[in-house]
Amino acid sequence: VxxxxxxxxVLLGIVARLREGWNRHDAQAFAAxxxxxxxxxxxxxxxxxGRKQVETAHAAIFxxxxxxxxxxxxxxxxxxxxxxxxxxxxxxxxEGSSGPWEGASGTRFGLMNLIVTREGANWAIAxxxxxxxPAPEQAKRFADxxxx
Amino acid sequence: VxxxxxxxxVLLGIVARLREGWNRHDAQAFAAxxxxxxxxxxxxxxxxxGRKQVETAHAAIFxxxxxxxxxxxxxxxxxxxxxxxxxxxxxxxxEGSSGPWEGASGTRFGLMNLIVTREGANWAIAxxxxxxxPAPEQAKRFADxxxx
Numbered sequence: 001v002x003x004x005x006x007x008x009x010v011l012l013g014i015v016a017r018l019r020e021g022w023n024r025h026d027a028q029a030f031a032a033x034x035x036x037x038x039x040x041x042x043x044x045x046x047x048x049x050g051r052k053q054v055e056t057a058h059a060a061i062f063x064x065x066x067x068x069x070x071x072x073x074x075x076x077x078x079x080x081x082x083x084x085x086x087x088x089x090x091x092x093x094x095e096g097s098s099g100p101w102e103g104a105s106g107t108r109f110g111l112m113n114l115i116v117t118r119e120g121a122n123w124a125i126a127x128x129x130x131x132x133x134p135a136p137e138q139a140k141r142f143a144d145x146x147x148x
Numbered sequence: 149v150x151x152x153x154x155x156x157x158v159l160l161g162i163v164a165r166l167r168e169g170w171n172r173h174d175a176q177a178f179a180a181x182x183x184x185x186x187x188x189x190x191x192x193x194x195x196x197x198g199r200k201q202v203e204t205a206h207a208a209i210f211x212x213x214x215x216x217x218x219x220x221x222x223x224x225x226x227x228x229x230x231x232x233x234x235x236x237x238x239x240x241x242x243e244g245s246s247g248p249w250e251g252a253s254g255t256r257f258g259l260m261n262l263i264v265t266r267e268g269a270n271w272a273i274a275x276x277x278x279x280x281x282p283a284p285e286q287a288k289r290f291a292d293x294x295x296x
Contacts, residue, residue: 039227041237044290045259045281057294065293079187079275081265085233087275089189100293111193113277115263117229127227127235129261131279133193142192145213145248146205 008078010123011086011116015076022071025062031055035117035124043110043130065099072107084118091133109133156226158271159234159264163224170219173210179203183265183272191258191278213247220255232266239281257281 014033021030031054034040040048040057048054073093080086090112097104115127134142162181169178179202182188188196188205196202221241228234238260245252263275282290 039235039237041259041261042290043279044287045239045257045279046287046291046294048294060294081233081263081274082230085229087187087263089187091193100290109193111189111277113189113261113275115229115235126229127261129259129277129279131191131193131277139192139194142190142248143194146194146196146208 007080007083007086007118007123011078011088012076014114014116014123014125015074015088015090019071019074022066022069025067025069027055027057027059027062030058030062033125034128035119035126038125039127041129043132065097065104068098069094069096086116086123088112088114088116090114107135109135155228155231155234155266155271159226159236160224162262162264162271162273163222163236163238167219167222170214170217173215173217175203175205175207175210178206178210181273182276183267183274186273187275189277191280213245213252216246217242217244234264234271236260236262236264238262255283257283 017033018030021027021032031051034051034054036051037049038051038054040054048057071092072095073091075091077089078086092110092112094108094110095106097108110130110132113129114125116123117126133139165181166178169175169180179199182199182202184199185197186199186202188202196205219240220243221239223239225237226234240258240260242256242258243254245256258278258280261277262273264271265274281287
């Protein structure tokens with residue numbers, strides 16, 4: 001399914017709003033692009049149900065371990081499964097965390113997967129998963145596992 | 149969107165086929181429920197494009213690090229975003245890996261997220277992401293980060 005360019009720009013705008021909300025450590029702004037009944041799962045498999053819980057959870061971590069963090073890089077791939085259902089894979093880099101583990105202040109690499117749906121005129125994040133991934137120089141070694 | 153019970157059973161059947169394929173270390177069986185143009189991303193963020201690459205990648209790891217592995221537990225949540233678009237969160241446990249890291253032979257915990265679509269009469273996995281998650285006793289500590 002090909003999405004039109006207008007929808008693609010709306011989706012990239014959602015990614016930009018997530019990043020701006022994160023980098024202002026503004027939980028309400030970060031949560032705003034989520035649907036009211038969104039399913040949010042973080043890198044530890046912990047689940048928040050709905051926009052309000054996404055906001056509350058991020059208000060806590062923006063005051064603590066991510067207080068000085070900066071989401072520094074974004075590389076987004078968009079795939080339309082339906083004209084009104086899109087999947088986004090967002091490769092991210094983060095600097096300046098103070099947790100949840102020792103040494104988290106260095107560069108963290110990860111992948112957010114978003115399923116974004118259009119209900120009426122409005123696109124919103126229906127399902128979100130986040131995962132840590134290895135640094136690119138380590139990822140090579142894991143990719144080689146598939147070649148043996 | 150409510151899916152009908154028949155579709156739900158088909159989707160749970162796909163999960164059962166993945167697990168059976170894994171536990172027979174049969175890459176062709178594991179890959180069969182994927183769409184020909186599926187996007188597959190493993191726990192390291194490494195990508196396979198299409199059913200054939202999913203099969204080839206798994207043929208390699210079923211001969212090596214997962215040769216004696218067993219997918220022991222499955223807990224699946226199904227959500228229909230559209231009558232023909234479903235999202236599955238599969239909590240899994242795995243035993244008996246011999247890699248990719250030291251100590252991998254103990255219980256591994258993870259979460260597969262599948263986007264499964266119906267094209268005509270046939271449901272197939274369009275998008276797959278896998279992530280490791282902490283053991284339940286450790287996850288509690290991470291969940292508390294949202295409560296500070």
